[in-house]
Amino acid sequence: MYRTAFCLALALGTLTGSNVVSAAGDVLLIERVRAEQGHTLPARGQLMNAVRAQFGEPAQALAAVGGGDPRTPPITRWVYTDFTVYFENDHVVNAVLNKASAQEIGPKPVH
Numbered sequence: 001m002y003r004t005a006f007c008l009a010l011a012l013g014t015l016t017g018s019n020v021v022s023a024a025g026d027v028l029l030i031e032r033v034r035a036e037q038g039h040t041l042p043a044r045g046q047l048m049n050a051v052r053a054q055f056g057e058p059a060q061a062l063a064a065v066g067g068g069d070p071r072t073p074p075i076t077r078w079v080y081t082d083f084t085v086y087f088e089n090d091h092v093v094n095a096v097l098n099k100a101s102a103q104e105i106g107p108k109p110v111h
Helices: 002-016 024-037 048-055
Strands: 060-065 075-079 083-088 091-097
Antiparallel strands (some): 060 075
16 A cells, blocks of 8 residues: 555656655755756767866875776876766766765765
């Protein structure tokens, strides 16, 4: 019975666009998206030199991992105060905000 009511509430919320049922994870995702909109992050495909010129030296530059063969290119990670940048060879493949708090779900900051 409870499962049917939950599914009905979820379906109604989806059809009407309202937030009838909300999970804690949804709130964190929404907060993360809003926070990213306020930050300028390195763009995908940007070169390491361009990232360094725009954002300065990283707080921590971790050694590349992988790179043993063409199927596993070297991946390098640069950690800045607010975000982390991942490079494949010398091109940005992703940039993400660091966790805002220990309770937030997401990548763990490197210390």
